[in-house]
Amino acid sequence: MLFNATTKVATRKLILPWKNWKHALSSSATTIPSKISTNTNTNTNTNTSTSTSTNSNPSEVDKFSSFAGHWWDSRANPLIGMNPTRIHFIQQVLTATCHKTSDAPSPLYDKRVLDIGCGGGLLTESMSRLGASSVVGVDASSRVVEAARRHSFHPFSGLRSADDEAAETSEKGTIRYIGGTTVEELSRRWASRRQRGRRRRGQSEISSSCDGGLERDCDHDAEDEDDHCELFDVVTALEIIEHVPDPESLLRSAVSLLKPDGMLFVSTINRTWKSYGLAIVAAEYVSGRVPVGTHDWNRFWSPAEVRRMICDVEHGTSNGSGNNIGNDNGNGSEIMNECQEKEYVMKQVGLSGMVIQPPFFNLKWSLDPLDTDVNWIGAYQKQQLQS
């Protein structure tokens, strides 16, 4: 066993997929299961407004927090091996949709990126090295994010923190980690900051600069020196939606943080018999590559289901508040109503499976567009509706 099972979930009840067998047989399920029939320890604060319940599962967070020390050990953490393949897909899609404004060296150049569920910072660091101007990593576990900070901002890494004083003058991109929060809370906080900023500048400016100007109207208080509440060009939610109680709300917040023409990347594991055999039985029990209890088969999502969650749900406007429009106060909602002229839709622009090449024991991943039966990654773009 590569991993010493120090997690609390040592004895795991083998959740049998009988209850969702209909969805298992067809990998492109047409209905989203109405109920997730597992032991969800959702921390539901019974408030009347749904926006204040935290979309994180404390036992899941603990699982990953205890793994924090091994996050950067490539012999213990299989995510490191998947990183080159995921980055390859992201760059492939971004290049194909011609996101390069100038003769940039890489499609991520000078882009703002948000990494949801950043963990130890694997993807975050890669994006920063590939030229992103500002990368923000969010994770519900503060321990893991602390480990990410220790790794990324170590002098040997050569990466720059957003809190660095020299960051302003350097041309290199910066990284910021925000731990212990969910992306819903983050999007709410930043939306309210944006509203405050807009209010401060007065309404007349807003109406003239409505189209695409929202990302510039940000809070330039003394306490936030850089425009870190701006919207993002790229949002990645890789291997996260199978670990949260309410993936829809996570995806809604992710979409709300996207700029127009921004790209959302989601990767997870499909819910099929094959994925049960490979990702649960083979990976956790037989080979021990993944700690037992990491994944819950009932929380896996198929590409069609995720596409529904993202594309077919009404997202409203790109005003930044993903959940509710009228939450904070009356003044804000009036301003936002003026900007509801432009409608945006999410369209799936890329989908690929990730498969392990033979020989299977050394975990060499590659992209296979035809095989999304186990791991898969998709790209969704926020496109303007032609009005």
Next chain:
Amino acid sequence: NCCGVYDSMQVWEHDGPAQLHFVGEDLEGAINEGRLVNLQQLLNDSTSNKSTGRKNRPWLGAVIEDAPFVSAVWDELRKDDRIDLLDKIQVKSIKAPNHSDMGKIEPPPPVDITCVRKGVNDEGEEFTISSNLLVAADGANSFIRRTVGTFPMITRSYGRMAVTCTVELDTSKSRMGMARTAFQRFLPYGPIALLPVWNSVDSSSDREKESGPIYANVVWSTLPSEAKYLLSLSSEEFIAALNEYLCQGPNVNPSLLPDSNQPGGPPAIPLLSTIVREIDSLLRTANTALTMGTWTEAPTRNFFRMPPRSKKVVGPIMGFDLTMSHVATNGGYTSPRVALVGDAAHTMHPMAGQGLNLGMGDIHALASLIKEAVDSGMDVGGTNLFLDRYNEERILKGWGILGGVQFLHEAFECTGSIPGSITEHENATSVGSVGGLKGLIGYSRSLGMNAVNGIAPVRKALAEVAAGASPRLFP
């Protein structure tokens, strides 16, 4: 054009009738399937516009002269601004991270190389280079490998020395078939090889066919005592010995019984000896028949060509020891932030020409991994991921080729218990005087060689392995 291209290779034994004949067409299958690079096309074989049919044949391999090759590579490297080339540098010390530094949350320290620039007075200033990855490509006696110290090696001497020089061939008889064929004859203690060099001349000299000397490299592997004897000869004597030992065709297999005119008594058990004699003649007939059968198959391919005689020695005659070495541990090609390639990682007998091929394969694998790391924005030495993958890809191949060469070394009885060595040649009795088990090995070897030569898929597979083609996934 400083390489010697060859489109066929002829290998034969000294005490048997069999021979192996590889041609460039054997690699065509691999080239067509994309498993092997078509070097000929890549380099635009400039002599292909000649009228002789021989010139257009597909290449099997090439013998490359070291110094021009290296300087050509340096010229290419100088063209790129992103590469810093430092020469006249002496490396003083290397500080690489330990195994315990890897896998922690803090990234491992970069490898620090302290060097001294050799100044006019042989004393320069020290400076340190920090790097994410140190590639040790400094040969069999690698300084990096010895300094970093975490690479235990298994070393075994073959007990042989190789004598090598360049000779000019005698072109008075005929030039056909000389310029592009490599010859290798297996003698009791090791092979003697004649390899073409400098034959891919420009098309500017149209009369290359009629004039100009043809050169070849000689690599003669044998016992250290005999090698020293050869080195002590004058150049005419060396040429005479070379011609005598190389320019002989295949022989008959030695019989399982001692010959009747040998000073050996009558056999002890008459019945056994009769049986053995019958088996002997059966095997001998089978072998000879197989050999002659392959001759008639494809006349352009399979008849035995006598190698050309040499005229004189050009340049010095050098000798060097032959040892086999390989890393001892499983992850042995790498250490945190350090990777061994080529001869620093493995050395072997030159008889199959695999040392450089393996090194090239190592470099290709490592370069692809470095490219993958950079394309993914990852630190190539920061985690064990890329170096572990390099190990997985290459160590098995290294051991495999080493094992294959060792198998050849033993199958051709170069471990040498057959009498008939060079120094004893005058006193030796006729070659067919060996009996017993060695005779059986001789027969089976000849049968095996004939089989490989005759069965085209097997011969092609062998040629592909030697050329370093990627294996077919679904045969």
